[in-house]
Amino acid sequence: MRLDATTVRRLLIVLLIVAWEVLPQAGLVPRLFLPPVSATVAALWGSAPEYAYHLWVTLQEVAISMLFACVGGVAAGLVIGNSVRLRQLLLPLASAGFAIPLVILYPLFTAWFGIGPESKIVFASVYGFLPTLLGTAAGVQTIDRHLVTVARSLGASRFQQITRVFLPAAIPTVLSSLRIGGALVIVGVTVAEMLTSTAGIGFLISRYRTLLDSPHVFAAILLVLAMAIAFDWLVQLIERRVAGWQRAIRTEQAPAAAYS
Amino acid sequence: MAARYETALIRLIIIALLFGAWEFAPRADLVNARLLPPASEVFTVFFGLIQDPGFHGHLATTLQQTLTAFLIAVPVGALLGILIAENRFAGEVFKPLVFFVFSIPKSIFLPMFILAFGISFWQKVAFGVFSTIFIVMMTAFAAVASVRSDHIRVARSYGANLRQIIARVYLPSMTPVLLEAVRLAMIFNFTGILLAEMYASRAGVGNLIGTWGRGFQIPQIMAGIVTVAGLSILFNELVRWFERRCEHWRGDR
Numbered sequence: 382m383r384l385d386a387t388t389v390r391r392l393l394i395v396l397l398i399v400a401w402e403v404l405p406q407a408g409l410v411p412r413l414f415l416p417p418v419s420a421t422v423a424a425l426w427g428s429a430p431e432y433a434y435h436l437w438v439t440l441q442e443v444a445i446s447m448l449f450a451c452v453g454g455v456a457a458g459l460v461i462g463n464s465v466r467l468r469q470l471l472l473p474l475a476s477a478g479f480a481i482p483l484v485i486l487y488p489l490f491t492a493w494f495g496i497g498p499e500s501k502i503v504f505a506s507v508y509g510f511l512p513t514l515l516g517t518a519a520g521v522q523t524i525d526r527h528l529v530t531v532a533r534s535l536g537a538s539r540f541q542q543i544t545r546v547f548l549p550a551a552i553p554t555v556l557s558s559l560r561i562g563g564a565l566v567i568v569g570v571t572v573a574e575m576l577t578s579t580a581g582i583g584f585l586i587s588r589y590r591t592l593l594d595s596p597h598v599f600a601a602i603l604l605v606l607a608m609a610i611a612f613d614w615l616v617q618l619i620e621r622r623v624a625g626w627q628r629a630i631r632t633e634q635a636p637a638a639a640y641s
Numbered sequence: 642m643a644a645r646y647e648t649a650l651i652r653l654i655i656i657a658l659l660f661g662a663w664e665f666a667p668r669a670d671l672v673n674a675r676l677l678p679p680a681s682e683v684f685t686v687f688f689g690l691i692q693d694p695g696f697h698g699h700l701a702t703t704l705q706q707t708l709t710a711f712l713i714a715v716p717v718g719a720l721l722g723i724l725i726a727e728n729r730f731a732g733e734v735f736k737p738l739v740f741f742v743f744s745i746p747k748s749i750f751l752p753m754f755i756l757a758f759g760i761s762f763w764q765k766v767a768f769g770v771f772s773t774i775f776i777v778m779m780t781a782f783a784a785v786a787s788v789r790s791d792h793i794r795v796a797r798s799y800g801a802n803l804r805q806i807i808a809r810v811y812l813p814s815m816t817p818v819l820l821e822a823v824r825l826a827m828i829f830n831f832t833g834i835l836l837a838e839m840y841a842s843r844a845g846v847g848n849l850i851g852t853w854g855r856g857f858q859i860p861q862i863m864a865g866i867v868t869v870a871g872l873s874i875l876f877n878e879l880v881r882w883f884e885r886r887c888e889h890w891r892g893d894r
Contacts, residue, residue, distance in 0.1 A: 386733030480877035482832035488854020590752035
């Protein structure tokens, strides 16, 4: 019997988790570097109220930053992507800006806004903004121009063209940029908390690292991973629902188009 | 051609206006000059920095770490990526795993590198490699996908040997995608190394910027940002220029 790829992959993952438990237990990997799964879960369970409080702080910061980064990035991306002139002018600047390692801005933001949540929100918003903008602007260009032309020749007003044709066609692009931008916002908030802060999951990671308490460090890392994966699943879920809805419209519209 | 120059001109004007606002706003007391020192002051500090031998030492540390990580991550990542993508079964097993690891944030693992390697040169390099290698592998997957199987079939039926197929079919098709890998790898690498330096280190530009941040030395922080931004934009545009040259050369054939 030959194993198929999915089974091999699942076996590999199980093997990795077993190795994560067995190798440190057997002393083959120092426990300081890799605490066994059991110790990590025990640490997470034992300090659950503390983790819950700091997770709540982080989630609030992430939510506000996402509002700024994603709404701002999508709006700017739609405007820039839609105009040939602005695209030629600004996209090269934006993609050059994308090459700058933005982490170095964080000390400036702490000097400006203090070490409270404000500096994290500003940093994560800036961190997620450019990729969202670039993704949206690139996607807008791929929208089928004929859709707009048809709508215009059927007498749609400028407003109708935007709300009925342009926005529905742009939704998949917008969602995939949100996925990238949102993930970066989560990273931005956690990294900022790791560098200088007084609360949040990133703060816990750094505090337990200085205490050399690696099970607690790993438990906090797992929480951040869970947050990132949960966000990704959420956007994928919306993507699938929207995609289904778009197909439904297309099949509904197909006969109508044939008649007209 | 005229339109292209015009666009470049307007772009220059936008940049000049931004710098003008940066100079004018603190001087006219529209913003607090302690929080946002005027551009001229920051650039005075910047020119002082780039002549300061102490700063050269920090810059050399950062660049050495970045280059070492880059020289490990790009060939190893590209090779692993190509090997995985070339074998159907390995691709089916490993590609989803690489996609998954690529999508999770890697900065949060930085403390584990400190616990494992201590605060050292190799800790920064290892973290740089870790934060870069997955994007290189993903780009290598795309590079393999860009090689068209009918090109290989034609080459083979004309009797090309493996070396000729690699040199004449694989490399030309893959070059633009691999150049993109080089560009992205450098961005990710530089970010990773600077973050590791800001987090815990004894030297390097990231260490300096972190120290200035704690000391509230805003002109110095901004001069540091100007240096790092300048270096990254320079490298980025260099690779992009090379990419465009390759496109011309591909188009001519």
